Amino acid sequence: MNKPATIDFATAIETSAPAGPAHTQALLDLVPGEARDSLLAIHEVLRRELPQGRLATYEAGGGSSSFLPMDVLNRSHVTVVDIDEDQVRNNTYAQEAILGDVQTYRFEPNGFDVVICYNVIEHLPDVQAALLNFRDALKPGGMILIGAPNPRSLSGVVTKYSPHWFHVWFYRHIRGIKTAGLPGEAPFPTFFHPLVTLSKLETFAAANGLETIYRREVESPRYPEMRERKPLLSALVDAGAAVMNAVLPRGTDVRRGDYHIILRKRLEP
Secondary structure (H helix, E strand, O other), X not given: OOOOOOOOOOOOOOOOOOOOOOXXXXXXXXXXXXXXXXXXHHHHHHHHXXXXXXXXXXEEOOOOOOOOOHHHHOOEEEEXXXXXXXXXXXXOOOOEEEEOOOOOOOOOOOOEEEEEEEOOHHHOOOHXXXXXXXXXXXXXXXXXXXXXXXXXXXXXXXXXXXXXXXXXXXXXXXXXXXXXXXXXXXXXXXXXXXXXOHHHHHHHHHHOOEEEXXXXXXXXXXXXXXXXXXXXXXXXXXXXXHHHHHHOOOOOOOOOOEEEEEEEEOOOO
């Protein structure tokens, strides 16, 4: 399960979908782009780093589809914790579904091989408490996969400072999701705790017994979605992003609206 050397994927190379393994609906729903490429790279890391045989998996916030690779999901006993009763009801893949708050719900220590927290921490008022609960629930050498928006990106700033009704409007009329905002359906209210910022998250993790073994900032999947659904609007947004990138420090890309990070619990001495 564990290798002594830290694996640094800070500049992970984009990959194409492997021909063999089947994919969960969550991955199939992602349009081709950097976010999908990164998730496929993450799948390879999980296949390589997780132990063989049955796995104990904790999904913090459980929707209707998992972001695990299907072959890993099929050998996992999945426990979902979600504060939304409709989300718990809609979950179809977990062996155990718990109505609870990931910020306060505590498992017995050292019980899980992997924690999945995907599109969740931006909705939490107390990210620190949630991360410490995840760490404590992991076996030594276990991993936390986090997918979250970048608060400093263009989409992150818009999300942070716009009202929730605008998020619902965007999901319904730009993304074409007619059920958006209904009970149990995204988008959910967003808090953007300071630890959602990737650099602060990594610093906190390192100070609390967690090492980074994969990290990648990616273009938000909203951009390729808009290019397919609303090309004129997409052209305007891309042009605006290009202007912002030109005046910001070199190397900045405000379109990198999401990130993926895998944290590993350090082995006990």
